[in-house]
Every structure is written in C-alpha cells, then in structure tokens.
Amino acid sequence: MINQKNVLVVDDDPVFKLIARKLFERSGDLFNVVFAENGLDAIELLKNIINTNEAEIPDIILLDIEMPIMNGWGFMEEFIKLPEEKTKNITVYTVSSSIAQEDKNKTASYSQIKAYITKPLTLDIIKDIAEAS
Known part of the structure; x- marks a missing residue:
C-alpha cells in the first residue's frame, strides 16, 4: 500500500481548484486532497483536524496569496x-x-514555506512536490 499524502489546497479560484483536483487525480492514489476557500476556512479546518483526527493533518499545503476574507499571509500568521x-x-x-518580487521575498521570510510556485499548476510540479515532501 502506497502511503498517501494529505494535501490541503487553499484557494478561492474555482478554475484553479478544478485543475488541481484533476492533476492530483492523474498522479494516482498518492494524495488525499481537501480544499478550503480562504485562509480563515483553512485555519479553522486545520485546528479541527489537529484536535480531532491527527491522521488527517496535511503533509502539504498549497496556499494562494490573494483571497477574500483572509489571504495567504493572514493564514501564515495564524x-x-x-x-x-x-x-x-x-x-x-x-x-x-x-x-x-515582494511576494517572493515575503515567502522567503517564513521558514515554514518551502517554495513559491507560480501558477499554472502542472503535473510535473505535483510530482516534484510529492518527491520533495
């Protein structure tokens, strides 16, 4: 049995989410993917998972920067x-x-962020993330 990776995709763009879902599906049974609409939804989901089912804690978070309610930087602060x-x-x-460049620089200021990925997401990027995580 392949050890699945839990992935949390935090993005408000329905087209990006559809593409991400399809790419993760095409990469086989390697990922269990959950989506959140914005940083606030993602933080609440993460807190709930931490408190109730640690087996579902994400291995990987794909975090959009520009979102309504709470953006990616607000998510990182929480x-x-x-x-x-x-x-x-x-x-x-x-x-x-x-x-x-300021977004890339801000990304580098968080030790928890591994890399800055410029959209669009591709199957090669998904494979690289899987290998690096």
Whole structure:
C-alpha cells in the first residue's frame, strides 16, 4: 500500500481548484486532497483536524496569496501560532499568479514555506512536490 499524502489546497479560484483536483487525480492514489476557500476556512479546518483526527493533518499545503476574507499571509500568521509539534511536518508552498518580487521575498521570510510556485499548476510540479515532501 502506497502511503498517501494529505494535501490541503487553499484557494478561492474555482478554475484553479478544478485543475488541481484533476492533476492530483492523474498522479494516482498518492494524495488525499481537501480544499478550503480562504485562509480563515483553512485555519479553522486545520485546528479541527489537529484536535480531532491527527491522521488527517496535511503533509502539504498549497496556499494562494490573494483571497477574500483572509489571504495567504493572514493564514501564515495564524499557522505559526499553531502547536509546532503538530505542524512541523507540514510543507507549505505558496501558489500564486503574482510575479511580484515582494511576494517572493515575503515567502522567503517564513521558514515554514518551502517554495513559491507560480501558477499554472502542472503535473510535473505535483510530482516534484510529492518527491520533495
């Protein structure tokens, strides 16, 4: 049995979510994917998982930067407040259509973020994430 990776995709764009779902499905049974609409939904979901079912704690988070209600940076500010022993094995990737250098620089300021991925998401990127995580 292949050890599935839990993935949390945090993005408000329905087209991106559809593409991400299809790409993860095409990569086989390697991933269990859950979606959140914005940073606030994602933090609440993560807190609930930590408190109720640690087996479902994400291995990987794909985090959009620009979202309504709570953006990716707001999510990260809340994420770093979570118990480190529960989040230390989560690999966060920011995924954005922004090519702004300040976003890339801000990504680098968080030790929890492994890389900045510029949209669109591709099957090769998914494979690279799987191998790196």
